Amino acid sequence: MKKAIPNLLFFIAVSVSLICLASYFAKWHWSLDLLSHFRFQYLVILSISTGLLIFLKRKKAILFTPIVLLLLIEILPFYFGGKKVVSTEDSVKLSSINLLSSNSAFSEVIAFVAATNPDILVLQEYNGKWHTALSSISSNYPYQLAIPQENNFGIAVFSKLPFSELKMVTMGSAQLPSIVGEFNLNGTKTTLIATHPLPPIGAEYANLRNNQLAAIAAFVQSNNHETILVGDLNTSSFSPHFKSLLKTTGLVDSRKGHGLQPTWPANITPLRVTLDHCLVSSRLLVKSRKIGERIGSDHLPIVVELGVN
Incomplete structure (x- = not known):
């Protein structure tokens, strides 16, 4: 013994x-x-x-x-580290939620959005039933683009801040919809990229995910504005493909200084990993970054407050 x-x-x-x-x-x-x-x-x-x-x-x-x-x-x-925004007045609050297309906890999601009150709301796995269920909160966001789909890859952006443009784009061979928009963050032109690549289950899907991440990196490199990349990227902070995205684009993981904050699977705490991301240009400062409570999805939502250096 x-x-x-x-x-x-x-x-x-x-x-x-x-x-x-x-x-x-x-x-x-x-x-x-x-x-x-x-x-x-x-x-x-x-x-x-x-x-x-x-x-x-x-x-x-x-x-x-x-x-x-x-x-x-x-x-x-x-x-450790990570720059902080000093003034709340100079920050914008962004929330990203993978809703889970089969989730029917509509009231919990609505309550979470009401409680956190984000300026910009990014939603993944956005389908027809979610489009109907969230109509009560979408009216609070005058700038929006919703692309409901029944294949787990619908996506939507709701914003209280004015966007000069919100458009659907496809990046990578999988041809999944992403949303790109431009807005002023405290007088600084900023591009928002909301996206949701395929999960890397099997060689084909993994290659398609990596292809989409590479296409996003090329887009960021060609963009002259500050950038916020947000969504369920279906990769963790430790994957070499994720690290390559950071290295190629110069974007910063908003987790720096705020902890790992794993988000999936929401109902199995010991196995949670970091799939839901908000990456920002080095000029953008992360005042706070938090994960929300369980709201019926297999992902936890993230809430990030950003400002400009």
């Missing part, structure tokens, strides 16, 4: 370490990319198992400390 517990801990640590290390080769295969999303979970499991092995005076525990340090180096920056 004395050996059983250390042996079990060692087995867990070895197994998680191998899975974690495999996830760093995510660039080469879609299945390894799926493993990259759970870096925080790997850190928790390895920290506990390694700590217990050290407590039990097992010298082999030292084998896992480099992986724990590697994960800490990747995760800790989300909890």
Whole structure:
């Protein structure tokens, strides 16, 4: 019995370490990319198992400390730094919600929107029943474009701020609708991109998602204005494809300084990963970033307050 517990801990640590290390080769295969999303979970499991092995005076525990340090180096920056907006008057509040097309908790979503009162509301998985259900709040947003679809890829943008233009665009080979609009953020011309790529389940969908992310990156590079990219990107902050998007565009993950704030799956807290994003130009400052409570969807909503440097 004395050996059983250390042996079990060692087995867990070895197994998680191998899975974690495999996830760093995510660039080469879609299945390894799926493993990259759970870096925080790997850190928790390895920290506990390694700590217990050290407590039990097992010298082999030292084998896992480099992986724990590697994960800490990747995760800790989300909890430090990040520029903050000082004045509330100079900020705009944006909320993004993946509604879940099969979700029927209409009153919960309406209550959440009423409570958070965003200036800009971005909705994914927006279909006909949601278009009808949210008519009571859409009237509060004079600038809007709604594209209801029954295939989980309908999308909508509602805004209290005036947009000079809101239009549907398709980026990437999947030809899914995204919405692009231009507005003034405290006198600064700003482009909003709302999008929802395919989930990377299988090689075909993964390639189509990556293609859409690359097309978005090319669009951002060609855009002369400040940029806000928001939506369920169906990739986590740890995927090499997501990191490539940041590197290519120079956009900043709004999580920096505010924590990981995982959003999916909403009903399984220990497995939650960071699928719902708000990425911003380096001139834009993130005053606050929060995730909302469960509102019937398999995603948690995000609420971000932004300003201009």
